[in-house]
Amino acid sequence: xxxxxxxxxxxxxxxxxxxxxxxxxxxxxxxxxxxxxxxxxxxxxxxxxxxxxxxxxxxxxxxxxxxxxxxxxxxxxxxxxxxxxxxxxxxxxxxxxxxxxxxxxxxxxxxxxxxxxxxxxxxxxxxxxxxxxxxxxxxxxxxxxxxxxxxxxxxxxxxxxxxxxxxxxxxxxxxxxxxxxxxxxxxxxxxxxxxxxxxxxxxxxxxxx
Amino acid sequence: xxxxxxxxxxxxxxxxxxxxxxxxxxxxxxxxxxxxxxxxxxxxxxxxxxxxxxxxxxxxxxxxxxxxxxxxxxxxxxxxxxxxxxxxxxxxxxxxxxxxxxxxxxxxxxxxxxxxxxxxxxxxxxxxxxxxxxxxxxxxxxxxxxxxxxxxxxxxxxxxxxxxxxxxxxxxxxxxxxxxxxxxxxxxxxxxxxxxxxxxxxxxxxxxxxxxxxxxxxxxxxxxxxxxxxxxxxxxxxxxxxxxxxxxxxxxxxxxxxxxxxxxxxxxxxxxxxxxxxxxxxxxxxxxxxxxxxxxxxxxxxxxxxxxxxxxxxxxxxxxxxxxxxxxxxxxxxxxxxxxxxxxxxxxxxxxxxxxxxxxxxxxxxxxxxxxxxxxxxxxxxxxxxxxxxxxxxxxxxxxxxxxxxxxxxxxxxxxxxxxxxxxxxxxxxxxxxxxxxxxxxxxxxxxxxxxxxxxxxxxxxxxxxxxxxxxxxxxxxxxxxxxxxxxxxxxxxxxxxxxxxxxxxxxxxxxxxxxxxxxxxxxxxxxxxxxxxxxxxxxxxxxxxxxxxxxxxxxxxxxxxxxxxxxxxxxxxxxxxxxxxxxxxxxxxxxxxxxxxxxxxxxxxxxxxxxxxxxxxxxxxxxxxxxxxxx
Numbered sequence: 018x019x020x021x022x023x024x025x026x027x028x029x030x031x032x033x034x035x036x037x038x039x040x041x042x043x044x045x046x047x048x049x050x051x052x053x054x055x056x057x058x059x060x061x062x063x064x065x066x067x068x069x070x071x072x073x074x075x076x077x078x079x080x081x082x083x084x085x086x087x088x089x090x091x092x093x094x095x096x097x098x099x100x101x102x103x104x105x106x107x108x109x110x111x112x113x114x115x116x117x118x119x120x121x122x123x124x125x126x127x128x129x130x131x132x133x134x135x136x137x138x139x140x141x142x143x144x145x146x147x148x149x150x151x152x153x154x155x156x157x158x159x160x161x162x163x164x165x166x167x168x169x170x171x172x173x174x175x176x177x178x179x180x181x182x183x184x185x186x187x188x189x190x191x192x193x194x195x196x197x198x199x200x201x202x203x204x205x206x207x208x209x210x211x212x213x214x215x216x217x218x219x220x221x222x223x224x225x226x
Numbered sequence: 227x228x229x230x231x232x233x234x235x236x237x238x239x240x241x242x243x244x245x246x247x248x249x250x251x252x253x254x255x256x257x258x259x260x261x262x263x264x265x266x267x268x269x270x271x272x273x274x275x276x277x278x279x280x281x282x283x284x285x286x287x288x289x290x291x292x293x294x295x296x297x298x299x300x301x302x303x304x305x306x307x308x309x310x311x312x313x314x315x316x317x318x319x320x321x322x323x324x325x326x327x328x329x330x331x332x333x334x335x336x337x338x339x340x341x342x343x344x345x346x347x348x349x350x351x352x353x354x355x356x357x358x359x360x361x362x363x364x365x366x367x368x369x370x371x372x373x374x375x376x377x378x379x380x381x382x383x384x385x386x387x388x389x390x391x392x393x394x395x396x397x398x399x400x401x402x403x404x405x406x407x408x409x410x411x412x413x414x415x416x417x418x419x420x421x422x423x424x425x426x427x428x429x430x431x432x433x434x435x436x437x438x439x440x441x442x443x444x445x446x447x448x449x450x451x452x453x454x455x456x457x458x459x460x461x462x463x464x465x466x467x468x469x470x471x472x473x474x475x476x477x478x479x480x481x482x483x484x485x486x487x488x489x490x491x492x493x494x495x496x497x498x499x500x501x502x503x504x505x506x507x508x509x510x511x512x513x514x515x516x517x518x519x520x521x522x523x524x525x526x527x528x529x530x531x532x533x534x535x536x537x538x539x540x541x542x543x544x545x546x547x548x549x550x551x552x553x554x555x556x557x558x559x560x561x562x563x564x565x566x567x568x569x570x571x572x573x574x575x576x577x578x579x580x581x582x583x584x585x586x587x588x589x590x591x592x593x594x595x596x597x598x599x600x601x602x603x604x605x606x607x608x609x610x611x612x613x614x615x616x617x618x619x620x621x622x623x624x625x626x627x628x629x630x631x632x633x634x635x636x637x638x639x640x641x642x643x644x645x646x647x648x649x650x651x652x653x654x655x656x657x658x659x660x661x662x663x664x665x666x667x668x669x670x671x672x673x674x675x676x677x678x679x680x681x682x683x684x685x686x687x688x689x690x691x692x693x694x695x696x697x698x699x700x701x702x703x704x705x706x707x708x709x710x711x712x713x714x715x716x717x718x719x720x721x722x723x724x725x726x727x728x729x730x731x732x733x734x735x736x737x738x739x740x741x742x743x744x745x746x747x748x749x750x751x752x753x754x755x756x757x758x759x760x761x762x763x764x765x766x767x768x769x770x771x772x773x774x775x776x777x778x779x780x781x782x783x784x785x786x787x788x789x790x791x792x793x794x795x796x797x798x799x800x801x802x803x804x805x806x807x808x809x810x811x812x813x814x815x816x817x818x819x820x821x822x823x824x825x826x827x828x829x830x831x832x833x834x835x836x837x838x839x840x841x842x843x844x845x846x847x848x849x850x851x852x853x854x855x856x857x858x
Contacts, residue, residue, distance in 0.1 A: 078231060079231075080231075080235070085267055085268070086265040086266065086267050086343075087265060087266040087267075088265045089232055089235035089236045089238070089239055089261070089262065089264075089265075090232045090235075090236070090262060091232075092231035092232050092234075092235050093231050094230065094231035094234065173338070174291055174292075175291075175340075177238075178234070178237070178238040178241065184231050184234055184235070188235060188238065192266070192268075192340060195266065195267070195268035195340065196268050196270075196338060196340075198268065199268045199269065199270040199273070199338070200270055200338075203270060
């Protein structure tokens with residue numbers, strides 16, 4: 018068992034399908050509201066390696082950025098072992114329908130969706146925002162600027178209590194996202210929807226280049 | 227033992243906070259309380275986190291990363307208040323949140339900043355559960371006093387430095403148009419000009435005013451007198467040719483160096499085209515150097531006439547500025563001003579005595595009011611009187627007339643030295659204030675037994691007296707008599723207390739200060755007077771014979787069982803207001819405006835405003851003490 022153990026907030030884990038149904042019943046997030054009125058959830062994963070095909074998901078973590086504030090009490094962390102369904106269901110319950118923020122969707126989103134399909138039977142449809150694209154879109158660091166998480170942390174002078182730990186990295190990503198909100202608002206991207214559009218534009222630009 | 231996500235994140239916040247004071251000393255439960263409730267926000271560079279316009283602050287902030295600048299709101303400040311920059315671990319706005327009032331500062335993120343915040347309710351709860359945090363917040367307010375003094379020091383040091391350093395350009399030192407003659411001027415005419423203008427040095431210059439020579443007093447003996455030089459011959463034959471010149475842009479220091487190197491006492495100052503613009507003497511440079519207390523005192527004691535004393539009076543002011551610059555506190559400052567003013571007055575009296583024969587008369591010159599309390603500021607009216615003994619078998623009236631004539635001269639001379647004549651005619655030359663001991667006792671006694679408003683007002687001026695010149699015993703005896711009689715009469719004390727309570731400290735319910743229509747408040751009427759009045763009552767009640775407010779407070783507190791800390795807080799408050807008065811008077815007199823006691827609190831820096839508020843709170847404390855003691 019992972020030394021982190023399991024950190025389940027609820028007492029009894031709901032059955033896999035039940036967690037999913039409960040989530041589906043929640044009202045949809047409003048994507049047109051300003052950051053100051055939106056609850057985002059920063060999610061992060063910890064896996065046995067970087068290969069989405071073969072590596073196993075070990076732990077998941079999430080921190081809410083609610084109304085532009087990071088509240089340490091509004092956070093979630095769970096190891097997959099011994100009860101992956103409970104850990105993943107708990108994450109669904111914690112996140113609700115909030116837009117999810119990750120750093121590197123290609124990896125974390127894929128890992129999570131695969132795990133959800135495997136253990137809960139289906140992958141819920143979230144609004145995903147990827148800081149990997151959004152950070153350069155907002156901060157425009159130039160060609161030699163930061164791209165990986167460690168580089169962005171250094172550039173933004175963001176620290177965390179433990180690197181390469183699902184929650185530790187989530188804490189750093191959440192702080193980056195806080196800073197991003199502040200600067201994106203100044204550039205007119207003041208809602209989840211606007212951030213989504215910004216990300217799409219950036220991806221398109223990158224694919225053309 | 228495993229930790230949940232909130233536990234891990236709260237632990238991270240707590241680890242961060244523990245790196246800074248006062249959180250490093252905070253009780254574990256209190257720190258946990260704070261870390262659990264502190265949410266993290268982000269403030270982009272250039273954004274305002276808190277401004278006075280936002281009204282009562284709803285949050286208390288602790289900087290996690292970045293830089294936040296506290297900028298004072300409002301127009302230019304009296305002192306140049308450098309904006310305060312807050313970094314990680316520093317918090318704001320302590321004063322506004324504790325006092326539940328809008329912040330007086332604007333807090334601006336000058337870098338991208340991450341800042342923790344808790345709600346005002348949580349802040350208050352934290353103060354309640356954490357003695358360490360409580361102490362930190364209260365001490366923070368108290369520590370402001372020290373900071374304020376340091377700021378004051380810097381401001382004045384700079385000012386003093388500008389005024390009289392050796393880096394002053396010579397062009398600024400030259401005050402008089404230079405006296406010069408052409409080379410063909412007969413020596414006699416040149417010397418006559420020197421004598422007429424009372425100068426020690428005459429410049430010889432050509433038609434374009436380019437100096438070609440100089441002749442100084444010390445040249446006369448060897449070159450003119452001893453060789454019996456023919457005074458009809460032109461001055462160019464005895465002058466020192468090619469005199470030392472310095473450009474007007476050269477500094478006083480360079481001039482001093484030049485003089486020391488070449489052993490000359492005068493240097494010619496020329497403009498860029500080499501034309502004469504003045505002469506700088508060794509003495510001009512000396513006067514640049516800081517005046518010392520001893521020097522001023524000596525110059526007072528050796529002054530032979532009023533002109534010399536007028537110069538000394540100017541020096542006292544200049545010296546006061548220096549002392550403020552050196553960070554001398556209000557207590558020492560007023561005491562020193564008082565000491566020098568005493569010396570000045572005594573010298574004026576001594577000089578007047580040369581013309582008025584009072585030999586054999588037993589008398590004393592009394593100082594009343596602030597002078598009587600050793601609390602003079604820089605713009606104090608005269609408040610003085612005379613007490614004299616009329617020997618038996620001697621006619622009182624002619625004696626009194628002699629004293630009044632003498633007093634009138636002293637009053638006029640004091641006025642000439644910058645102590646304005648008293649508008650209320652509280653002066654020794656007033657026949658009503660030139661009295662025998664019996665007459666003074668009768669008068670004091672009448673005020674005590676029939677305390678109408680005028681009598682109470684009089685008591686507040688005349689009961690603060692001391693002997694400045696003459697027979698001290700006369701004053702001591704009067705003081706002893708006064709203490710005995712006032713102490714016995716509690717009805718009189720009670721009325722004094724009623725009187726003292728008529729002016730309340732100008733603390734507002736909604737605003738910090740209650741000001742007049744022009745936005746100012748009177749630091750004397752609404753500030754120091756409150757302390758002075760209360761101290762006088764305490765002194766009369768407890769039989770303390772000191773005339774100074776601080777001594778009265780300290781000595782009577784012992785007899786009234788007021789704790790040492792409590793008195794010190796009161797005394798600090800009093801001194802701070804005094805310091806503000808002195809400062810305001812100083813700055814104003816420098817601009818040639820009549821010094822008064824008004825300040826505009828909005829123009830004070832944040833620090834001073836807070837301390838002033840605290841000082842007024844101390845005055846309020848004193849008043850509630852009076853209210854309690856006399857059941858008002």
